Amino acid sequence: MTRQKRSITLSIDETEKAQLEQLALDFGQNWGDRPNISKLLKAIATGKLRLAANHDWDKDRIDRLARGLNLLKDEGYWEEALTLAQLLLERSELNYPLRQELQAWVDRPGIPWRLEIDRCIRQQRPFRLTYQDAANRVWHFTVRHAKIERYEDHQYLHCWCDETEGNQDIAPLHHNWTFRLDRIPDEAVLSPAAGPWQPELSYLEVEFFLVGGLALGYRSKTKADIINEWQPETQRRRVVRRISNTFWFLRDVRRYGADCCIASPADLRERFVQELEQWMASYREEKP
Incomplete structure (x- = not known):
């Protein structure tokens, strides 16, 4: 015996019908190769498709969230930052430059050495940092305390290292080094270092x-x-x-x-x- 289905009647004009059919096409709610409004409504009713609020966020809200995203990245909260970036990318209100910037970061959210530095800082694990600068000089540092700090418009790795040769600060601060993060090349290498973690920088x-x-x-x-x-x-x-x-x-x-x-x-x-x-x-x- 065939089960009888209930039906509903929609009072809509031709323009609204065309819009619903387009939504059915957009979300794959078809009967054969034709859009099916009934299937679209059923998908909404059963939770397969969810309705979202209108895309009406103002510029101030977008700017505040973008600043919050940068703060999360600065503090090394990569997973939280990635979630927020993906949320922003779902919004149609983003201007093109911001969308392009966020998408580029989501596609490549973290340089491997930067992610490892954040882990070492959280776990208070000493590490060896090796990199080659723009003048082709190879640097080796044993880092025993580190933190990421912002000075003016740039982020820096402020750290206490065993090595002091070449440090131009005054003698009591010779173990402290400050590296601009965007000048450390992507190919920099981190490896574990033996010995204790310093409780703080030299002061x-x-x-x-x-x-x-x-x-x-x-x-x-x-x-x-x-x-x-x-x-x-x-x-x-x-x-x-x-x-x-x-x-x-x-x-x-x-x-x-x-x-x-x-x-x-x-x-x-x-x-x-x-x-x-x-x-x-x-x-x-x-x-x-």
């Missing part, structure tokens, strides 16, 4: 004084400032900052100009004085 405390309006308006922008005190008798502010790299410290305080004076350590103060003297010499020698 030193730098004392400097601020005067004038800067002394009154200065607010610590970093947890690295371990002392920040106003000295009413001299009308200046004393700051002690814990640093791991003098290059970035000098780059930061250089913008304070004459309102900032480095007091200690003496070798860092002397290095900065030498830089200032080189500047002055350049201005005396170079004429417009």
Whole structure:
């Protein structure tokens, strides 16, 4: 005995019918080679096809999610970043440059050495990093502490290494190295290293004084400032900052100009004085 199926009647015009038939074609709901609206509706009712909200995300939402994706990548959360990227690619609101950028990253989500570095950092495992730079020099480093940090517009591998030869920082920080990630070639090799993981980078405390309006308006922008005190008798502010790299410290305080004076350590103060003297010499020698 044939089982009788229930039927429904749709009140739609020819344009709406054509649109439903096109959807049936798009989602493979056909009878033979013809689109079948009944099959389309049944697929929706049984959950084989799911309805989604209209593609009406505004630009601000897309921009916020794209920034969040970059933060996930910066912190090494690759699986979460990949999920978010795939979610964004499902949206029709993406502009072409962003879609192209996301698709390129999804197709090749991580450089092998970068993924391994993230794992070593999370597991606190020392590793050997070997790579050849643009000048064809081969570098070998035994890394015992590392973290990925962003300075200005680039990401860097900030690490403590056994090797100190060629390090141009002052002596207490000779074990610290900073490598721009986008300058490490794809062919770089990582391998396990014996020995312990260092609890942190090398650090030193730098004392400097601020005067004038800067002394009154200065607010610590970093947890690295371990002392920040106003000295009413001299009308200046004393700051002690814990640093791991003098290059970035000098780059930061250089913008304070004459309102900032480095007091200690003496070798860092002397290095900065030498830089200032080189500047002055350049201005005396170079004429417009």
